[in-house]
Amino acid sequence: MKKSIGLLLFPGFQIVDMVAVTVFEVANLMPGGPFYSMTMLSEHGGPVTSSAGVPVVTERFDAPGHDTIMVAGTLEPAAASSPALIAFLRAASKASRRTASICTGAFILGEAGLLEGRRVTTHWAGARELQRRYPRSKVEEDRIFIEHDNVWSSAGMTACIDLALALVEQDLGVEVARAVAKKMVVYHRRSGGQSQFSALLELEPKSDRIQTALTYAKRNLRKPLSVDELADAANLSRRQFSRAFRLETGQSPAKAVETLRVEAARAMIEDGNHAIDVVARESGFDDPERMRRAFIRAYGIPPQAVKRAARAAA
Structure with a gap:
């Protein structure tokens, strides 16, 4: 049975976060696949325009039911999200096996109350602001990704690839994740503890x-x-x-x-x-x-x- 991945988008999301979808797409090409179904979700459905001006077609989120729900990020720490999006995310997180944020999507997890008592990371430039807004979380600003109690978070930009590869590794094993990375011509995922800085x-x-x-x-x-x-x-x-x-x-x-x-x-x-x-x-x-x-x-x-x-x- 395929695992459903729902990527939650909103106006101004960062288009590079869509690369995470490619990881699951390539995983579907591995022997024994397809393993995943992928749905782009938004509050109203239809085209949602990224910060780069590129629209992505989405489905309107409805009743929760995805195996994994992921939240995209923005170039800057996210402003307050709509009440409907936050309500859906809270319900989806309870109904899903895993919840994940990419980059500053961690701020939206914070709005939904999903960071309390949890370790979390985000883009290094927004880490201290995230800690200030959600002091009951433990923000680790120099990490590629973190998993704590089935809530995953990643650093910014291309760290979404490392996050998605880690999710594939959890589901299908290290060899499949390594084969996906090779197919995508990227280094097999960086460890979660590896520094964001080069x-x-x-x-x-x-x-x-x-x-x-x-x-x-x-x-x-x-x-x-x-x-x-x-x-x-x-x-x-x-x-x-x-x-x-x-x-x-x-x-x-x-x-x-x-x-x-x-x-x-x-x-x-x-x-x-x-x-x-x-x-x-x-x-x-x-x-x-x-x-x-x-x-x-x-x-x-x-x-x-x-x-x-x-x-x-x-």
Whole structure:
């Protein structure tokens, strides 16, 4: 029997959230499918216009009855929703196996009273506002997605793919979710505990040459990655490279490489059951003690604490 997915839309929703539907669509192509039926829902039915001006045809929501109800988000924290939408969401959440929000859709879950006592995430830019509005929730702003008591929430933008893949994994297993990700040409879903932030984005290099050096470093973390090696990757002299790197990123090359290594190591710890010494070796630290000191500088906690938190979340 197919599981029904209802995606709740409203005027001004973010069109990228529709990518979540594609995850279920591709899952239907896997052996044994189709597994899902998908319905776009809205208060009045008919075309609903996204924030990009693209209309999507919807059905009017009526009696609850979907296996999973999902709420789209907007570019900004959602304003107060209509009473009818909130009433439907409350009823649908009780009748559904799972309720999920994408991005700032978490604000609508909050309006419906679904966040009280629950862990939740949203787009990093709206996380503190979400906590302010719903103080009885526990907002974790640096998470890709969270599940708590069958209420799921995700970060913004493309995190809806990670959320939908996690739902597929829960239903059909890790191999099917991995096959869906491969079909969609995306990395197999990021773990829920993985950071919303990317070290490469945080460094914000302004020139192609420094970007090339950072990309080279990220792909070769197990190598020593001396300044000379990075300068060669950027096709600059050591002196030119060191000066340009600090001007563009505000960091020394050594500090930036450490940031990349810490990010890679944390992802390994949170996304699997790797031993700490293996993580240290694969991320280029070699020495677990060196990695421990880098973690404390970056996060204020050692790798073992990250590992314990990941296990508890799992």
